[in-house]
Amino acid sequence: MDKRILKTKEKLQSALRILLEKKDVSDITVSSLCEVANINRSTFYVYYSNIQDCFEEITDSIMDEMRTLLQNNLNPSQEGFLLVYFRTARKYKNVFLAIHRQGVHNSTIQKMVDINNDWLHGELFIPTSSNRLEYNFIFSGFYGMVEMWLQNGCKESDEQLINILKKFYVVNR
Incomplete structure (x- = not known):
């Protein structure tokens, strides 16, 4: 180009x-x-065509960056995924806040879920056997925690966030 x-x-x-x-x-x-x-x-x-097109190009680029970081991770794990996610969210805080302000069922979140589906199911904390109700419960909790963390200025460390998740989800099965 x-x-x-x-x-x-x-x-x-x-x-x-x-x-x-x-x-x-x-x-x-x-x-x-x-x-x-x-x-x-x-x-x-x-x-x-509009602001949303520009925003989607930004978010697509961020998701590509996340995908590359995950693929290059020599020791893929649940915590590895979470570290990539939290570090990326911190790096692009304003973009992630904008994504979260659009609500849990927006197209950008769906793209992120689709891209990371293998990690979210099985590798992370959502068993592949989960039904839609379980999946929505787990994802909504994670989404809500990240949204509050972003709104409060990302004060907690990646490790603190992972420890919060460990209290509620099966991490490192």
């Missing part, structure tokens, strides 16, 4: 991450994004 295209998209995505510090994705306008990025609206529309 052309370096100019990459640079422009990078500016737009960076501006969106900045705006996410103060606003929900749904409250960000193309005009405000372009103003922060110092890019014309017409340039924005060359690359994206």
Whole structure:
């Protein structure tokens, strides 16, 4: 891809991450994004149809990063998955907060679940034999804990979060 295209998209995505510090994705306008990025609206529309398209490109990139980290993990484990997840969430806190503000049943969370399905079932803490009610209970608890952690500024360490999960889920079976 052309370096100019990459640079422009990078500016737009960076501006969106900045705006996410103060606003929900749904409250960000193309005009405000372009103003922060110092890019014309017409340039924005060359690359994206709307703000959500830009946001999804950011989240897809983050998920690719997570997938690569998991695949390169020489000692895959439940704790390894959780460490990758928490470190990535901390690194992209504003994006993860925006994802969580959209609710547990949004398309980005579903993509994340789909990408990490093998880890979530069996490897992590959701047995493959779980029915939908058990799965929803476990996932909603995890989701709620992460959301509160993000809202409170990620004060707890990765290890503290894993210890909380160990109290409620079977970790390292």
